[in-house]
Amino acid sequence: MSSAVTLIRSSSLSDVAEYAYAASAAVGSRLIFLAGACPLNEDGTTAAVGDYAGQAAKAVENMRIALADAGASINDVISTRVLVASSKQKDLGTAWEVVRAAFGDHDVPSTLMGVTVLGYHDQLVEIEAVAAVLDS
Template sequence: MTRPASLIPVPALSDVAEYAYAATVVPSTRLVFTAGACPLDADGATVAPGDHAAQARQVMANLETALAAAGARLTDVVKTTVYVASARQEDLVTVWEVVRDHFGDHEPPSTLLGVAVLGYTDQLVEVEAVAAVGHDG
């Protein structure tokens, strides 16, 4: 089977980034677009107020659950956007390390942003993703 997506590292660009710079998706592949995964527990409460890393772990668990409901996995993700409610670069790095570790060797292109505020009380982290699933997925 042809892989539904390919991640593209770009040797001409810096290797400091811990992700591929681009991704391609085979036409007719089923795309999955997630809403922003939030650091909410099953009752809708924001977990770990004030703790960027703990919220990022909850966000990634929720993202995996949402992807699974759509028949996808983290290894199918071809693009993420990571939002961090902070003006401190250290907080963005803390969140990024959690997100990166959840993806392991799979390094989809990603955008990491510091924002002023997110939608839920005490929310510090949100991650949205696009995944490409093959015909058998």
């Protein structure tokens, strides 16, 4: 199946960023808007309390499940927003490294943000995503 997502690179902007600066969805594709993927265990408890990398990994795992339930995969993601409950760039970087590694060569446009607090008790990381798929 061909992809509905085209990553767009810019030769006019810095090449320091580890992701495409833009992406487009093919005409006729179905867009999927995911709620923020949280680092929650199946029983509703927060995974990896106090661990930015561990929570990022669990959020990615949960995002993959939500994508699959919507008929998509991580390679169908068109953009992300990664929220990290910290004012320290080191903590943001720790979470980002896990998320970035999960996407591999599919380096979608992303925004990484430090926030004051997230919705669940002990939650440090949340990942919002939009995906696009071509239904057959």
